[in-house]
Amino acid sequence: MSAQNVMVTADVTVRRRAGVIGALVGLVVLLALVSLGVGPVRLSPLTVIDALFGGGSDVQQVITREIRLPRTILGCAIGAILGLSGAALQGLLRNPLASPSLFGAPQSAAFGAVLVIALGLADVRSYALPVAAIAAAFVSVFVLLAIAGRNAGLLILILAGLAISSLAGAATALVMNLSSNPFVVLEIAFWLLGSLEDRSFRHVVLALPFIVAGAIILFNQRNAFRALSLGEETAQSLGVDVDRLRLLVIAGVALGVGGAVAVSGTIGFIGLVAPHLMRPLIGHDPARLLVPSALTGAALLLAADIAVRIIPSTSDIKVGVLTSIIGVPFFLYLIMRERRALGGGVA
Amino acid sequence: MTASSFLTAQALGVTLAGRAVLNDISLSLVSGHLVALVGPNGAGKTTLLRALAGLVPSSGAVHVGGDALSSLPLRERARRFAYLAQGHIVHWPLPARDIVALGRYPHGATDPARLTPRDSEAVWRAMQVADVVAFGERRVTELSGGERSRVALARVFAVEAPVILADEPTSSLDPRHQIDVMKSLRAAADKGTLVIVVTHDLGLAARFADRVLVLSDGRLVSQGAPAEALSERVMADVFRVSAYRAEYQRETVIVPWAQI
Numbered sequence: 001m002s003a004q005n006v007m008v009t010a011d012v013t014v015r016r017r018a019g020v021i022g023a024l025v026g027l028v029v030l031l032a033l034v035s036l037g038v039g040p041v042r043l044s045p046l047t048v049i050d051a052l053f054g055g056g057s058d059v060q061q062v063i064t065r066e067i068r069l070p071r072t073i074l075g076c077a078i079g080a081i082l083g084l085s086g087a088a089l090q091g092l093l094r095n096p097l098a099s100p101s102l103f104g105a106p107q108s109a110a111f112g113a114v115l116v117i118a119l120g121l122a123d124v125r126s127y128a129l130p131v132a133a134i135a136a137a138f139v140s141v142f143v144l145l146a147i148a149g150r151n152a153g154l155l156i157l158i159l160a161g162l163a164i165s166s167l168a169g170a171a172t173a174l175v176m177n178l179s180s181n182p183f184v185v186l187e188i189a190f191w192l193l194g195s196l197e198d199r200s201f202r203h204v205v206l207a208l209p210f211i212v213a214g215a216i217i218l219f220n221q222r223n224a225f226r227a228l229s230l231g232e233e234t235a236q237s238l239g240v241d242v243d244r245l246r247l248l249v250i251a252g253v254a255l256g257v258g259g260a261v262a263v264s265g266t267i268g269f270i271g272l273v274a275p276h277l278m279r280p281l282i283g284h285d286p287a288r289l290l291v292p293s294a295l296t297g298a299a300l301l302l303a304a305d306i307a308v309r310i311i312p313s314t315s316d317i318k319v320g321v322l323t324s325i326i327g328v329p330f331f332l333y334l335i336m337r338e339r340r341a342l343g344g345g346v347a
Numbered sequence: 348m349t350a351s352s353f354l355t356a357q358a359l360g361v362t363l364a365g366r367a368v369l370n371d372i373s374l375s376l377v378s379g380h381l382v383a384l385v386g387p388n389g390a391g392k393t394t395l396l397r398a399l400a401g402l403v404p405s406s407g408a409v410h411v412g413g414d415a416l417s418s419l420p421l422r423e424r425a426r427r428f429a430y431l432a433q434g435h436i437v438h439w440p441l442p443a444r445d446i447v448a449l450g451r452y453p454h455g456a457t458d459p460a461r462l463t464p465r466d467s468e469a470v471w472r473a474m475q476v477a478d479v480v481a482f483g484e485r486r487v488t489e490l491s492g493g494e495r496s497r498v499a500l501a502r503v504f505a506v507e508a509p510v511i512l513a514d515e516p517t518s519s520l521d522p523r524h525q526i527d528v529m530k531s532l533r534a535a536a537d538k539g540t541l542v543i544v545v546t547h548d549l550g551l552a553a554r555f556a557d558r559v560l561v562l563s564d565g566r567l568v569s570q571g572a573p574a575e576a577l578s579e580r581v582m583a584d585v586f587r588v589s590a591y592r593a594e595y596q597r598e599t600v601i602v603p604w605a606q607i
Binding site: 011013014094095223226227228229230231233234236237238239240241283284285286287288 | 397402421422424425429430432436437438439440441442446449452453458459460461502
């Protein structure tokens with residue numbers, strides 16, 4: 001073995017990861033095409049491609065480009081930012097159970113949005129909505145990390161996350177409770193469930209800038225996550241400004257999750273699940289997990305959103321309900337796997 | 348202060364949570380020395396190490412290689428001080444090679460899979476010196492305690508910094524690995540690096556160090572060559588023990604013996 005050989009084994013890792021990313025991109029494109037084809041009027045993927053580029057009948061064009069394309073774009077972007085946020089939080093906290101939904105970020109963002117509506121400050125298509133959601137998400141993650149302190153163990157993080165999501169839930173319930181307007185109550189209930197139904201390009205424009213900004217911030221911190229694998233003190237000694245990094249990650253997660261929640265409501269557990277699916281394929285390097293986790297998140301949400309349209313039921317199943325139904329058992333499985341770390345107090 | 352001293356501290360003080368942990372520490376250390384930093388539990392050894400590297404806020408002044416520490420940006424500090432924290436924590440099961448490659452992080456090599464030839468040479472040299480080449484591709488979580496400590500050392504060597512700060516690098520290692528670790532740090536010092544080692548093992552300190560600093564209650568109470576810095580009086584006053592003293596193979600032997 002030599003310095004050259006050391007490089008060769010690194011090349012193998014890079015090539016393997018490129019293969020996985022390529023396959024994921026293919027999967028996301030495929031799911032996006034299926035998502036455009038599924039609904040009251042079923043269209044084949046080929047018809048969809050044709051309609052997207054101006055072919056097919058007028059009806060087909062309207063269905064794919066105006067009715068279903070916003071939903072598909074949002075499914076893709078929201079799934080991706082949730083996956084990326086999960087991977088970034090896990091990298092920051094060196095903890096495989098970290099994720100936005102376990103920390104109460106989406107619940108808090110939903111509260112921010114609900115409050116704006118209930119107070120009559122804005123209608124559902126105004127920028128006040130994502131801004132309020134982002135502010136609430138920022139406060140929740142900031143408070144959580146402040147309570148947990150440096151080098152927090154699994155248990156403290158999860159307990160604090162539970163407390164914050166309960167508080168956000170209670171606050172939302174209070175707003176519902178006090179609201180005399182039945183329309184507002186209906187609107188709030190919808191927020192709690194999480195859905196991508198009936199979204200227009202107006203919603204895309206509302207959410208996408210924040211999601212993209214959050215994603216850029218989180219992605220730019222990737223190498224610091226790698227240094228953090230050795231603990232905060234060592235990362236600092238390697239030249240990472242850990243305090244600044246924490247703030248940036250909180251800001252990135254708040255922008256992304258807040259922007260997403262403002263148009264879709266709370267969609268949970270994608271951020272928790274996506275990085276876990278990628279670790280057996282990519283390895284545990286927190287920097288290399290970011291992009292694959294984002295793609296996996298996009299694939300998961302697109303798949304879930306296709307499923308709620310296919311599963312026969314008397315009324316519409318909301319996609320947020322489906323992701324939680326699948327996500328919570330997965331979370332329980334992870335708790336079982338991490339039992340030793342949890343039982344030992346601080347991991 | 349001599350002209351050749353590479354690392355100096357003047358009136359260094361650290362206050363944590365309202366308590367003065369370090370008080371008025373002044374020292375002046377030269378390149379090529381292995382310096383042992385000893386003292387009872389809670390004396391402030393780790394805090395002094397962190398303050399020298401600029402990892403905790405401190406009063407007073409630290410100069411490294413002629414520059415004031417406070418004037419150096421984070422990355423430049425990281426190039427001058429290779430810091431080995433206690434416990435060799437690694438939070439993810441990464442391959443040993445990637446851990447060693449993180450030593451090149453301060454030099455801009457933030458991705459172990461994309462090292463420049465220069466960085467990969469440095470990683471390779473460090474892996475050879477610390478003898479971790481054989482298990483470079485294995486995950487650190489699968490390694491024994493002794494092997495992990497060597498990986499941590501290799502990471503520190505890969506920085507190729509003029510100063511190495513090591514916090515209890517020999518704790519929880521068996522005697523053979525303790526000697527292993529001290530010998531490689533000694534070798535680094537012999538090549539011109541200033542190595543500062545925090546240790547509770549006065550025997551290792553006496554044998555391997557050029558210079559011993561004794562901390563007690565946040566103050567530097569004794570410093571010098573091992574035999575004089577760890578005099579009978581210091582052993583009694585600071586550590587409250589008596590010690591067996593001898594010389595073996597021309598090296599100082601100090602074995603703490605009984606409490607007083």
